[in-house]
Amino acid sequence: MNLKKGFLAACCVLAIGFLHAQNTKPGLYHEPFRPQVHFSPPEKWMNDPNGMVYNKGVYHLFYQFYPDATVWGPMHWGHAESKDLIHWQQKPIALYPDSLGYIFSGSAVLDVHNTSGFGKNGQAPLIAIFTHHDPKGEKAGKADFQNESIAYSLDDGKTWTKYSGNPVLKNPGIKDFRDPKVMWFEASKKWIMTLATKDRVTFFSSLNLKDWKKESEFGAQLGAHGGVWECPDLFPLSLNGKIYWVLLVSINPGGPNQGSATQYFVGNFNGNSFIPKNTATKWIDYGPDNYAGVTWSNTGKRKIFLGWMSNWLYATQVPTVKWRSAMTIPRELSLQEVNGDILLASKPAKEFDALRLSPKVVKNAQVDGSLNLTNKFGQLPKQFELKLSIKEVKDFSINLSNTVGEQLIIGFDKARNSYYIDRRKAGESSFNKDFAAIHYAPKLSASKSIDLTLVVDAASVELFADNGLSVMTSIFFPKKPITNLQLQANGSLFTDLEMIPLKSIWK
Ligand code: FRU
Numbered sequence: 001m002n003l004k005k006g007f008l009a010a011c012c013v014l015a016i017g018f019l020h021a022q023n024t025k026p027g028l029y030h031e032p033f034r035p036q037v038h039f040s041p042p043e044k045w046m047n048d049p050n051g052m053v054y055n056k057g058v059y060h061l062f063y064q065f066y067p068d069a070t071v072w073g074p075m076h077w078g079h080a081e082s083k084d085l086i087h088w089q090q091k092p093i094a095l096y097p098d099s100l101g102y103i104f105s106g107s108a109v110l111d112v113h114n115t116s117g118f119g120k121n122g123q124a125p126l127i128a129i130f131t132h133h134d135p136k137g138e139k140a141g142k143a144d145f146q147n148e149s150i151a152y153s154l155d156d157g158k159t160w161t162k163y164s165g166n167p168v169l170k171n172p173g174i175k176d177f178r179d180p181k182v183m184w185f186e187a188s189k190k191w192i193m194t195l196a197t198k199d200r201v202t203f204f205s206s207l208n209l210k211d212w213k214k215e216s217e218f219g220a221q222l223g224a225h226g227g228v229w230e231c232p233d234l235f236p237l238s239l240n241g242k243i244y245w246v247l248l249v250s251i252n253p254g255g256p257n258q259g260s261a262t263q264y265f266v267g268n269f270n271g272n273s274f275i276p277k278n279t280a281t282k283w284i285d286y287g288p289d290n291y292a293g294v295t296w297s298n299t300g301k302r303k304i305f306l307g308w309m310s311n312w313l314y315a316t317q318v319p320t321v322k323w324r325s326a327m328t329i330p331r332e333l334s335l336q337e338v339n340g341d342i343l344l345a346s347k348p349a350k351e352f353d354a355l356r357l358s359p360k361v362v363k364n365a366q367v368d369g370s371l372n373l374t375n376k377f378g379q380l381p382k383q384f385e386l387k388l389s390i391k392e393v394k395d396f397s398i399n400l401s402n403t404v405g406e407q408l409i410i411g412f413d414k415a416r417n418s419y420y421i422d423r424r425k426a427g428e429s430s431f432n433k434d435f436a437a438i439h440y441a442p443k444l445s446a447s448k449s450i451d452l453t454l455v456v457d458a459a460s461v462e463l464f465a466d467n468g469l470s471v472m473t474s475i476f477f478p479k480k481p482i483t484n485l486q487l488q489a490n491g492s493l494f495t496d497l498e499m500i501p502l503k504s505i506w507k
Helices: 003-024 135-139 349-357
Strands: 044-055 058-066 077-081 091-095 100-108 125-134 146-153 175-183 190-197 198-207 211-220 228-239 242-252 260-268 274-276 291-295 303-309 331-338 341-346 358-372 383-389 396-401 405-413 417-427 438-442 450-457 460-467 470-473 485-502
Touching: 003 125, 044 077, 044 125, 044 303, 058 091, 058 100, 058 125, 125 175, 146 175, 146 190, 190 228, 190 242, 190 450, 198 228, 211 417, 228 260, 228 331, 242 274, 242 291, 260 291, 260 341, 331 383, 341 349, 341 460, 405 460, 417 470, 438 470, 460 485
Parallel strands: 044 100, 100 175, 175 228
Antiparallel strands: 044 058, 058 077, 077 091, 100 125, 125 146, 175 190, 190 198, 198 211, 228 242, 242 260, 260 274, 291 303, 303 331, 331 341, 358 485, 383 450, 383 485, 396 405, 396 485, 405 417, 417 438, 450 460, 460 470
C-alpha cells in the first residue's frame, strides 16, 4: 500500500465511522417506537394519506399534517416523495389553511388532457382536489362548513396554486361533506368525484374539474353505519378478464374491532351509479390500525393502497413524543373469488422486497407444545418479516416478546375460524382504556392450509394471511425491543418458517 492509498483508506475508515456514528446516534428516526420500514413524519401530527399520485417516476404522498403540535389541529397537506414507494424524502408543506378554512383530506390527479386549462406550454398540471373545512362556520353551528376546492401544480408537485374560483363544489347543507377522491372515467371521458356525504357517498362528474354535477348516491341503507362515512375511493380491478369496481369507505367509529376501519363493496360503476354485487359488509383490514386508506392515482392497472396506521379512539394519546402516527406499508390490491363471492386481497407491494436481508429458514419445524426459535434465529432484528406455511388449519400462536416480559401474541383460533392479534400485554397501554385488547379477523379463504406473513416494525405488526384475504394491522408500544420468538401449538404442528431481517428505510 503506498502512502497516498493508505491516506485514502484512513479517510474512508474515518468517514464510515462518522456515518455509522450518525446513523446510530439517537435522534431523528431513532427515537423509541420510531418505525423503520414505514413512513412517519419527522415530527408533529399526521393523519390520513392524501393526494397520492404517481407522476414522472415519483410517488407523491401528501398527508393531513399539523406542524405546530403532536395532536390534531388546523390541517395542512404535508408532502413526501418516493421513487420506489419505500424510501421517502420529506418536502415542504404543500397546502396551508387559508380564508376558506383548513385543508382536509382529498386526492390528486394528473390532468393529462389539460381539461382544467391550468396547463402551460404543453405541461400537464397536477390537480389536488380537497375539502376546505371552515372552523368558524362549524363553530357558528352552520351545516355548510365543508366545501370542495382545487389547487394546481406546474412544477411536479413542488409548489401549488389554489384556484381563485374556489370552492368548486358548494355544500348543499350536509354537515359531513368531504374527502373528494377523483378519477378519470375513460368510457364517458369525464372526471368522477366520490365524496363522503355523512351516511353515504355521492358521485359527481365534471369535464374540467371546476364545474361539478351530481350523478347519484350510494349506501344510505347498505354496509356498516356505526359512524360517519369518510375517505372513499373508487377504482376498477380485473379478475379473470372481467372488470369489477371497488368502492372503499372508511367509517369512524363502527369498525369490526372498535373505532375506525375501512369497509369495501365490489360491484359495477357505469359513470353514473355504483351497483354492488353483494351487500354483505366486508373490511379491507380487520385490525384496529388501518384507517382512511386510499390508492395512488395514475398507476395504470396496479392499485397500490396506503392507510393511516392508527385509530381515532386513541391516535392523539399514543406514547410517541416527537411525532404521532405512521402509514401502513404500501399494499397491492387484487380480487379473488371465494365460494362464488369476489373479495379484495391486500399484499405488501413488491417494492417492499428490496428491504430484505438474508433470510433464516427452517423447513418442516415441529411444534409440539412450544418451540423457542430464538435459539435457532438468534435475537430478532429490529424489523423483520416472518413467514409461516402450515399444511393444516389448527390452533397455533406466535409469541413475540422482549426482556421485560412484554409479549405480542399472533395466532389462529380454530373454534372461531379466526386469526387474532393480542396486544393486551405488549407494552404501554395506560394512555387509553380501549387499547389493550385482542382483535380477531375471520379466515375468509377456503384453503385447508394457512399461509401467513407478518411485518414487524418497532411499534407495529401487519398480518397478511391466505394470500392477502385476511389482513390485520395493529400498533403496540413495547418498552424494550422485541427480541424473542416462540411458537405454540396444541398437539403437534408442522410449519415451514422464514425470518427475513429488513433494512431500515431511513439509512
Ligand atoms: C378522517 C378524517 C377526514 C377528514 C380528516 C381531517 O380521518 O376525519 O374525514 O378530512 O380526517 O383531518
